[in-house]
Amino acid sequence: MKSRILVVDDEKIKLITLLDALSKEGYEVEGCEDGLTALNKLEESGFDIVVADLKLPKMDGMELLRRIKENYSGTEVIIMTAYGTIESAVSAMKMGAHDYITKPFPTEELLLKIKRLKKYQELTKENILLHSQLDEKYGLDNIIGKNKRMQEIYELIKTIAPGESNVVIYGESGTGKELIAHAIHHNSNRKNGPFIKVSCAVLSENLLESELFGHEKGAFTGAMTRKPGRFELADGGTIFMDDVDDMTPLVQVKLLRVLQEREFERVGGTETVKVNVRVVTASKKDLGEFVKAGRFREDLYYRLNVIAVHLPPLRERKDDIPLLVEHFLKKYAAKSGKKIEEISPDALSRMLEYNWPGNIRELENVMERAVVLNKGKAITVKDLPTLIAQGEPQTAITEKSPTTIEEVVKEAEKEHIIRVLRETGGKKNETAKILGISRKTLWEKMKLYRLD
Numbered sequence: 001m002k003s004r005i006l007v008v009d010d011e012k013i014k015l016i017t018l019l020d021a022l023s024k025e026g027y028e029v030e031g032c033e034d035g036l037t038a039l040n041k042l043e044e045s046g047f048d049i050v051v052a053d054l055k056l057p058k059m060d061g062m063e064l065l066r067r068i069k070e071n072y073s074g075t076e077v078i079i080m081t082a083y084g085t086i087e088s089a090v091s092a093m094k095m096g097a098h099d100y101i102t103k104p105f106p107t108e109e110l111l112l113k114i115k116r117l118k119k120y121q122e123l124t125k126e127n128i129l130l131h132s133q134l135d136e137k138y139g140l141d142n143i144i145g146k147n148k149r150m151q152e153i154y155e156l157i158k159t160i161a162p163g164e165s166n167v168v169i170y171g172e173s174g175t176g177k178e179l180i181a182h183a184i185h186h187n188s189n190r191k192n193g194p195f196i197k198v199s200c201a202v203l204s205e206n207l208l209e210s211e212l213f214g215h216e217k218g219a220f221t222g223a224m225t226r227k228p229g230r231f232e233l234a235d236g237g238t239i240f241m242d243d244v245d246d247m248t249p250l251v252q253v254k255l256l257r258v259l260q261e262r263e264f265e266r267v268g269g270t271e272t273v274k275v276n277v278r279v280v281t282a283s284k285k286d287l288g289e290f291v292k293a294g295r296f297r298e299d300l301y302y303r304l305n306v307i308a309v310h311l312p313p314l315r316e317r318k319d320d321i322p323l324l325v326e327h328f329l330k331k332y333a334a335k336s337g338k339k340i341e342e343i344s345p346d347a348l349s350r351m352l353e354y355n356w357p358g359n360i361r362e363l364e365n366v367m368e369r370a371v372v373l374n375k376g377k378a379i380t381v382k383d384l385p386t387l388i389a390q391g392e393p394q395t396a397i398t399e400k401s402p403t404t405i406e407e408v409v410k411e412a413e414k415e416h417i418i419r420v421l422r423e424t425g426g427k428k429n430e431t432a433k434i435l436g437i438s439r440k441t442l443w444e445k446m447k448l449y450r451l452d
Helices: 012-024 035-044 061-071 083-095 107-138 148-160 177-186 205-213 249-261 287-292 298-304 318-336 345-353 359-373 405-423 428-435 439-448
Strands: 004-008 028-032 049-053 076-082 099-103 167-170 195-199 238-242 263-265 272-274 278-283 307-310
Touching (some): 004 012, 012 028, 012 107, 028 035, 049 061, 049 107, 061 076, 061 083, 076 083, 148 307, 195 205, 205 249, 249 263, 287 298, 318 345, 318 359, 359 428, 405 439
Parallel strands (some): 004 028, 004 049, 195 238
Antiparallel strands (some): 263 272
């Protein structure tokens, strides 16, 4: 879209010259010779940029600038000033002028300033759009859920987000822990700072230490340059550490120091790095039980678990399934360009009967698959995976069936992994995504259960 520029100068020859040059560059331009007429033109039709002389009849450039800043926030101003009035130009900058240029000047110099200003305006618009998209995604009013427990969680987030306390988000894989962490950050006073995330489950102890705290050149084989860690990158913002229950004792010690002292050294380094970071973590397991079992440091637990948010699994908030189905249907129909308007009552009924061991992540995956496979205007039972479409088989307990809780849990986990592997045609990455675990964890479980 062409930028609209208003040029205000009482030197008629200079005005005509500038209008001609700007027009040749493809801008939509208008001109006038006094400040009052300029203000009237702004009222009649908006302009992206105003280039105005300081010395003008009827209303000088300073007063025009003041009126523009009061009433036209989207309009930027470049002030033209004579050499002897540079102090006035500086005052104009303090009042909100974007830039100034000293007369006499070559036209090319003004064209360059306008080009830079246009780029600045484009970046500003992109930033506003990005914040709008973030508000849409992470604003509490836009997180889906009418379930009573979810409503209580939203109220809790509203209360805790503006503070600085560390938070642990508990929940099964796929319940939306990262989304809640984003919401806490986005509704906090750190929302304009970085949101940096790291998974403690997918990296080995040494790699996780380097990822969190960075390393110096030569710290280990392959460390060719200095690398900042996630804590450095999160300075002034929030760090989200997922699967903190998988963290090893060595990394727990180093994390404790960061929480206590707000400082650390990079791997292989001696320089102390100070940071100002809010820590939000997520855990699939109760960290309190891990402390009793000696698997998690008690002092670290109390540092992290200042505020706990417990997310219910989808099977305990089935009244939210219709809302989630509608949301994902719209999302993936728009993404694929298909005009799918609804889901059949029978298909929705089957989805309500299913227990969703993979939680919201699994539901989203099922809806994406259904939209891709669908050839009509409504999602039907035939678009759903066999496991959901036919219903989960109910197996009676026999003498050979698992009886202890541990045996039942292991058998259920094994059967679910087999089902998802069949649904994905044995694709490990897709299976791990649905299950809400890393590919490494999936491989370990397949090895444990001797699944080929």
